[in-house]
Amino acid sequence: MNAPVKTVGTSVKRTEDARFLTGRGRYTDDINRPGQLYAAFVRSPHAHAVLGEIDTQSALDVPGVAAVFTGADMAADGVGGLPCGWQVIGKSGVPMKEPPHPPLAVGRVRHVGDTVAVVLAESRNAAKDGAEALMIDYDPQPAVVHLADAGAPGAAQVHDDVAGNVCYDWEIGDKAATDAAFEGAAHVTRLDLVNNRLIPNAIEPRAAVGEYDPADGSYTLTTTSQNPHVIRLLMCAFVLNLPEHKVRVVAPDVGGGFGSKIFHYAEEAVVTWAAAKVGRPIKWTAERGESFMTDCHGRDHVSTAELAMDADGTFLGLRVRTLANMGAYLSTFASSVPTYLYATLLAGQYRTPAIHAEVKALFTHTTPVDAYRGAGRPEATYLLEKLVEKAAREMKMDPAELRRKNFIRPDQFPYATPVALTYDTGDYAASLDRALELSEYATFAERRAASEANGKLRGVGFSCYIEACGIAPSAVAGALGARAGLYEAAEVRFNPTGSVTVFTGSHSHGQGHETTFAQIVADRLGVPMANVEIVHGDTNRIPFGMGTYGSRSLAVGGSAIVRAIDKIIDKGKKIAAHMLEAGEGDIEFKDGVFSVAGTDKSLTMGEIAFQAYVPHNFPHDKLEPGLDESAFYDPGNFTYPAGTYICEVEVDPDTGHVTVDRFTAVDDFGTIINPMIVEGQVHGGVAQGLGQALLEGCVYDDEGQLVTGSYMDYAMPRALHIPDYRFDFTCTPCTHNPLGAKGCGEAGAIGSPPAIINAIIDALGPLGVDDIPMPATPHTVWQAIQAARASTAQAAE
Amino acid sequence: MSIAITMTVNGREVSGSVEPRTLLVEFLREHLRLTGTHVGCDTSQCGACVVLMDGASVKSCTTLAVQGDGATITTIEGLANGTTLHPMQQAFNDHHGLQCGFCTPGMVMSAIDLVARVPNPTDADIRKGLDGNLCRCTGYQNILRAVKAGAQGMQTGMGG
Secondary structure (H helix, E strand, O other): OOOOOOOOOOOOOOOOHHHHHOOOOOEHHHOOOOOOEEEEEEEOOOOOEEEEEEEHHHHHOOOOEEEEEEHHHHHHOOOOOOOOOEOOEOHHHOEOOOOOOOOOOOOEEOOOOOEEEEEEEOOHHHHHHHHHHOEEEEEEOOOOOOHHHHOOOOOOOOOOOOHHHEEEEEEEEOHHHHHHHHHOOOEEEEEEEEEOOEOOOOOOOOEEEEEEEOOOOEEEEEEOOOOHHHHHHHHHHHHOOOOHHHEEEEOOEOOOOOOOOOOOOHHHHHHHHHHHHHOOOEEEEOOHHHHHHHOOEEOOEEEEEEEEEOOOOOEEEEEEEEEEEEEOOOOOOHHHOOOOOOHHHOOOOEOOOEEEEEEEEEEOOOOOEOOOOOOOHHHHHHHHHHHHHHHHHHHOOOHHHHHHHHEOOHHHOOEEOOOOOEEOOOOHHHHHHHHHHHOOHHHHHHHHHHHHHOOOEEEEEEEEEEOOEOOOOHHHHHHOOEOOOOOEEEEEEEOOOOOEEEEEOOOOOOOOHHHHHHHHHHHHHOOOHHHEEEEEOEOOOOOOOOOOOOOOHHHHHHHHHHHHHHHHHHHHHHHHHHHOOOOHHHEEEEOOEEEEOOOOOEEEHHHHHHHHHOOOOOOOOOOOOOOEEEEEEOOOOOEOOEEEEEEEEEEOOOOOOEEEEEEEEEEEOEOOOOHHHHHHHHHHHHHHHHHHHHHOOOOEOOOOOEOOOOOOOOOOOOHHHOOOEEEEEEOOOOOOOOOOEOOOOOHHHHHHHHHHHHHHHHHHHHHOOOOOOOOOOHHHHHHHHHHHHHHHHHHHO | OOEEEEEEEOOEEEEEEEOOOOEHHHHHHHHOOOOOOOOOOOOOOOOOOEEEEOOEEEEOOOOEHHHHOOOEEEOHHHOOEOOEOOHHHHHHHHOOOOOOOOOHHHHHHHHHHHHHHOOOOOHHHHHHHOOOOOOOOOOOHHHHHHHHHHHHHHHHOOOO
16 A cells, blocks of 8 residues: 655645635634524723613613623622733732723723623624613723823823732843943944734634533533633633533634634623523624724834944844833733743844843723734834844944844854743844845845836835744743643544544634644654544543644644654554564554564554454453544743845835835744645735734724724725735754744734835935834825925925 | 515525615525625625625625515525536635635635626736725735636636
């Protein structure tokens, strides 16, 4: 029998596509249960108000409304608050403030969209009618909205017991060494910058279906989640106080997440609790307007940064101060994003010997802010790569060469940075060189001249990013305050007739695990891909799982599958040794065949699987029947994908319109399983980064009203905005996981914004523009051009 | 008040009784349980709900069910011929034009409408033609490739 063709490293077309392309995907809103009620949530129209009387009868009077619940009802049942999974310890050992976050507000609302009540009705429209009819007395209070105001004396307080709205005031790195580096510096480059607040906008709105079965007292929550086991744990242990073995959480097909579907949201707990309360299934699906108001937002930093260099451009020290917006409540992983996912990345690809960063996290009367594609790492990369490019301008050095001069060299790995991480491997010059070549940097001046001849301004910008992915070694995460382990689990089960069912704790919501993971399993076990099924997203079917985020699915989840496969092969060798009457140590496994070394005696994987389930002559004291193994994999370190992005833009100086003319991405993701899927991940990530750089910005007015509350107001990237990209990969395999994989999901969103903004600043340099904020909309760019021209004219007078 | 409506959906005559405010997408998803057509927004911007009504694309989230009375509707479920995918569906698979799959039904229906109007679309035609469809996953590049290939496939009657 010929072994199936190996597919790892090739662009196998996705197996999951068939159901999505024919309308047979099964998303949460596609699920309906007999007798279900529909939930509509009543949300605060005020950024801050004291809650008065809620007249539930006003909604109950609406035809079709079956029940109305408020925060008081949940409190009476002893329901707890939504927890935060990461405790950050600030300066002087002061732990972060964790104010309560009841699923339905109690006493006070703290952001527009804060959840006040739920109306359950026989139809979606009746529920909405009931929600509209519900009379609630609000006593509006002053709100604090912007980071710059949140810490000011006399600012409105978001929580009574959180003085100055400070969640934590934290630092990392060696302050004394950094100060000393600055004292000895020949040049210091300074930068103030804002990382604009974003709204994630997975195209599938969040949804949840809660069910209760009185027969055995069990609950089922079907929800739009990237990590159903995490939701089960948080909801059972902290919110509803339910035994985990009585709760099943299912995350079926999920229409994009980008971080926003990691978190445990109020609606999940409410529909689960209410299902038992009324004895009927409860279904809720967000409208897009609710998504804008209640999906956790991303980014929202205000920072100052300083880079100290010697006279030839060698980096000596980096000093960073950042204010980070937490919104009104601490979401599931909010506290870790501006600390351990941000400041630990400030070394970038460079040998900067001394770094000190201070981060103050503040509460405001806005939607909670948490991880969004990249989570902290885009903020670090934007700051560092904008700063380095400014340094190059000030030092009159080529931005590529200034970077190259300061790169950590290949012979310096493993490399311990001054901000807690140890990079395992990389070759930063290799990706820079390939990107320079692919982008035709050598002939940039010609293109700039051609643009100029057309009345346009052309600029080029760089970004050499690094990220810490494969989240995370549990011991490290635990030492830094994580309240969970961050391993992954897998089970590989042979069925008697030779097909394989793989249960993974990773969750696919666009990443293509059903294909990529099957490629790995098929190659390693020597079975056809068509005989491998990947099962994910159900706590009742999968042993355990920490889910998908932080570009961890392949590096951590894939590694767990490999560990389970290794156990299968070990067990197979035992069975083969028995069947072939050989010593276990003499059995070799290759390409799906177990053979006795040096003989022609062999059995195929399929034959071994069959024997495992039909063990008519197994020595029962030595050999267990069955071929089903599970494994937990806890990574030894983070992984460190890195690369170089180069962007060329053309700016119309009359309109401020920016066209991304060419975008080059060269990434080192370690070993790649399916290049087509990886490239697709980069495409999408870059599009989101381009969105942040040019289009997207969440805007609140001074009263805390969300101005960008719909697709009419919040500019999403469309097909018209995205250029064709130029792509390539370099490869230094990860040294500490069995796949050599580093992860690829977030790179595009991390690396692209600084490349684009640097390019715009480069283009506008001749006009005297030295900075551009994100998003660089035509209006913003036009204003910067006008201001520079006015200032030039004034100087000339 | 309920209104009786009848329409032909994916070649099958269906009828129902709906509230006047019932949207076409609600009729498709909740009355007919054709859940391939999705709802991604409430302002007619995202295009996840696009279906063909009498051959032309409409956003079924901003079309009333009663407007479909007497019409012929094609949804994503009505494209494939048995197990043979429509050329545009095949092209999306061939060119990795989808990731999470949520925008995909609307994207495919819009692309088919575009090609019906512009048989050999240029990149610019496609970018403009898909302006009413949002995708957060793919960055559109592979969708562009897929639609080009799908257009060719529709010309020749072959898969992309």
